[in-house]
Amino acid sequence: MALTEKNIRNIFIYAIPKFASYGLNLITLPILTRLLTPEDFGVIILAGAFPAIAVSVFTFGVTFGAERYYFEYRKDSEKLSALIFSSQLFLYLSLIVSSVPVFILKEFISKIIIGDSKYGFAVFTIFISAYFNQIITFYLRLYQNMEKAVTHSVFTITQAVVSIASSLLLVWYFKMSYMGMIYGSFTGAFVVCLAILFHFNKNSKIVFNGRILLENIKYGLQVVPKSFTGFINRFFDKYMLNNMLSLSVVGIFNIGQTIGNTMFFIMGTVWSSFQPVYYREVFDKGKEGSASVGRLFTIFAYVSLTPVLLLILFAQEIVYIIAPVPYYEAIDIIIIVSGGVATQVFGIYVGVQYAYSKKAYWIFPVTVVGTLANVAANIFLIPKFGLIGAGFSTAISTSVINAILTFIGQKLYRIQYDWKIIISLYAIILGAMTSVFYLRFIEFNNIYLYLIKLTFIVLFIFAGIKAKLITRQSIEKVQSALFNFPKRKEA
Secondary structure, eight states, rough: OOOHHHHHHHHHHHHHHHHHHHHHHHHHHHHHHHHHHHHHHHHHHHHHHHHHHHHHHHTTTTHHHHHHHHHHHHTOOHHHHHHHHHHHHHHHHHHHHHHHHHHHHHHHHHHHHSSGGHHHHHHHHHHHHHHHHHHHHHHHHHHHHHHHHHHHHHHHHHHHHHHHHHIIIIIIIOOHHHHHHHHHHHHHHHHHHHHHHHHHTTTOOOOHHHHHHHHHHHHHHHHHHHHHHHHHHHHHHHHHHHTTTOHHHHHHHHHHHHHHHHHHHHHHHHHHHHHHHHHHHHHHHHHHHHHHHOOOOOOOOHHHHHHHHHHHHHHHHHHHSSSSSGGGGHHHHHHHHHHHHTTHHHHTTTHHHHHHTTGGHHHHHHHHHHHHHHHHHHHHHHHHHHHHHHHHHHHHHHHHHHHHHHHHHHSOOOOOOOOHHHHHHHHHHHHHHHHHHHHHSSSOOOHHHHHHHHHHHHHHHHHHHHHHOOOHHHHHHHEEEEEEEEOOOOO
């Protein structure tokens, strides 16, 4: 399967807001790290722990279900309209109902999660923001499935601009500390949620269907337990760091993890264009599409792993630019976490295997195993190695989960992976990660260090040429996609 110019163009269209958001964050992060303490960042991340799991539970996985059934109903306009309207109605009603008990219990939740009840309102505000973000994700995935890349990008970048601008104003001018960041994120989520609600529904049909909604929920509930285990994976290490060390350490760890996980969001950006092609190939051709989706994976992996490699190689330079000295320990976290993020290429791609087979229930026991690995690694490594131990725990659990998901996914729907190419790419990633991490702890001439970094870049380019991913035809196709935009409006 070859990507069309439209697919390639969409990759860049989806990428623009993500890179713009990333760029804005890079610009503002040096300001925020000088206005806020590591402890402030620690409060923000831990206050977001409860909302991260609560929103997933209260929404019953409707967002995931709607994404899965969109492709099944896309040729039946009546069912598709019912799916979309019923799902979004459920989301808004769920927001109203769930916000009441969370508001009442906000101080108690804060005491349990952070160790102090005074952060209760921060917890509640982040909860509402997280709900708005879940609703926004629902609409953005529908735009993505409809291949409305421009619309998707406009809303994404609008939220980033409003959130960042509001946060800077509140933190810098009004001196609101960590609450300024929280209120800023809330403002961006609220504004875009309201705007996208009216834009999406201006020509939509009001068709409620309880049976379709229940079908959606039935599938979505299979995914909810994964959210719970994901919550433990994301926050158990920070909880331990807070209890064993301090909120400041949590803040430093979060800075490193956030920058490292940026590559995961970039993968999601690339996936936004790949997904419609991939899903159609699987749902329309079934097992006969195995070879073509395997080739598509090779392309997806190469495009996604390129920025991961660059981040690993230049993590030190990035942190030196965007953060002051108290945050320099985050460099090691970026390198380690990026290694785990690299395995997310598989984690993203295998989703359709479970969706096609309607056996998403496998995801829960797999994530349980990964979660147990994460907890065990944190208990063993954090007391011995502190921050670095937490970083390795994250990378280990992420890799374990994605490896098992891939193994089971192959049993449900076999994809013909080109393992020779894939292993070569990951060998380069692992080599770069190991080399850069090791060289940080020894005296080494910077000239030789950059020669080593250049070597890994050259090896990665050579691997792309060898796999026929970088060809004259592909380069010309990319050029055409970028510079020969169609004049007609997007469908």
